[in-house]
Amino acid sequence: MNASSTPSTPGARASDTRARLIGTAQALLQTHGFAAFSYQHLADELGIRKASIHYHFASKDDLGVAVLAAFRASFDEWVRLHLGQDPHARMLAYLRIYTRFARDHGKACPVAMVSSDFFDLPETVREQARLLAQAHLLWLAATLEEGRQAGVFAFPGEARRQAEVIGCAAQGAVLSARMWGDQRMDDILRQLLAQLAPPPPARPVNIQIMD
Amino acid sequence: MNASSTPSTPGARASDTRARLIGTAQALLQTHGFAAFSYQHLADELGIRKASIHYHFASKDDLGVAVLAAFRASFDEWVRLHLGQDPHARMLAYLRIYTRFARDHGKACPVAMVSSDFFDLPETVREQARLLAQAHLLWLAATLEEGRQAGVFAFPGEARRQAEVIGCAAQGAVLSARMWGDQRMDDILRQLLAQLAPPPPARPVNIQIMD
DNA sequence: TCTAACCTACCTACTGGTAGGTAGATTGTC
DNA sequence: GACAATCTACCTACCAGTAGGTAGGTTAGA
16 A cells, blocks of 8 residues: 555564554554454555565464553553542543544444454453453552542442443443444544533532422 | 245245245344345355345345334334333333344344444445334334423434434443443343433422422 | 256455564673 | 674565355255
8 A cells, every 4th residue: 555655674673564564454454354354455555565564573372462462551641641630630631542443444342343343362362351340440440439439420330330331331332333323433432521520419409308 | 024025826836945044034134134144144054045035136135125114014013013002011022022032142223233244235225224223212202202292201302313222222232231241231231221310209298388 | 949047166355363574773791 | 802692673475264255056845
C-alpha cells in the first residue's frame, strides 16, 4: 500500500519495525478483529515482506500477546496522566476514549474484539485479554466508589458491579456505533452518565414533610 | 420470513437440510462469528458435502442474510409469546435469553458478533443486522416506557436511550461471560436491573403525606 | 420423465509458517 | 588497524491447509 513512502532499509538502524507492527496490528485488531487480519495485511501496510514479520513475532499468537500488552501499557500510562483529576472528570475522560475510538474508523474496544474471537484464541492471548480487562475494571470500580463517596455518583450495590455494567455498556456502545453512527455512541454514553447522576435533592418542602 | 428464497416445491418432499443449515450456522455465528465459520464446518456438522450447501445458499452472504432473518423471526415469535406479561416479568424473561446464551457454550448476541465483523460484511448482511437490532431496541423501549408508567422501572430521559444502554450492556455482558464465566453474566444483569428499580417509596406513610 | 437434492472433482485466492540466503552493521581477537 | 565471526533485519521461494465457489454428473421420488 505505502511501500513507496516507507521503503525498507535493511540494517539501517530502522528497528522501529517492531513498534510499527504492534501499532498497525492494534488498529487492525480494533477494526477487523484478530482472526480477520493477516501477516500479509501488516506486510503491505509497512512495506515489508510477509516472512519478515516472523523475525519480530515468530507466530501470530506472539504478536497477539504483544499487542494486548501494548494496550495495557497505554492504559496504565493514561491512568497515570489522569491521577490528579476528580472522579467525575476522570469518568468523562474515560468514556471519551471510546468516543474517540468510534470516530476513528469505527474502532471497537480491543477487549470486545478479542472476546468475539475468544474460542479461537490460544490461552496466552486470552490471559492477556483478561489482564487488560481487569485493569479497566479495577480502575472503573475505584473511580466509581470515590465518586459515590464524593456525592457525584449514585448507584446501587458494589462499585465493582457497576464497573462491570459500565465496561460492558461501553463495549457494546462502540459496536453499536458501527451500525448506527457516532451519534448513537454519544447518546448511549450520555444516558449511562445520566443514570449515574445522584438524585436531585427533591423539593426542600417535601424533605421537611418527610422528616 | 424468506419465502422467496425458500425452494417451496409443491410436489417434492422438502428436506430439512436448509433449516438445519440455518440452525447450525446460527450456533456457529454466535460462538465463532460469521467470518470464522466455513461451509466445511457446516458440511461436517450436517454430514453432507461442502459443495451441496451452495445448492441451498449460493453464497455465504446469502446464508448470512437468511441466518439473521431467522434470528429476527425467532425474536418476533418470542415477543408474541410474551405479550400478556407485565413489563417487569417481560424484562426478566428478555434478559434470561442472554443468560441462556452464555450458558450454552458461551454463545454471544448475534448482533454483537456481526458488529465485530461489520467492516468485512456486505451491505445485505449489515442491513439484516440493523433490522434485527432495531426489533430488539423497539421492544426494549416499549417495555421500559410501559414499566416506567406502571411504576416498576425508573430511569432518566427517553425510553429509547435507556433501551440502547440495556441492549449494549447485554451484548457486552455475554462477551464478558466468555472471559469470566457465567456468574459474571448474572452479576451484570442483576446490577442492570437494580439500576432500573424505582427508588424505595420511603415509608408508606410518607407517600400519603406527599400526595 | 422431470427435477430437487445431492455428489465428485476441481478452481483460484489466501492463510500462517518454514527453509535458506544476504547486505550491512557490530564485535572480539590478533 | 585488520579481519573473521556473528548478529540484525530483511529477502525469495515455497509448503500444506483452508477459504468460497463452480462445472457437471448422479440419484431418488412424484
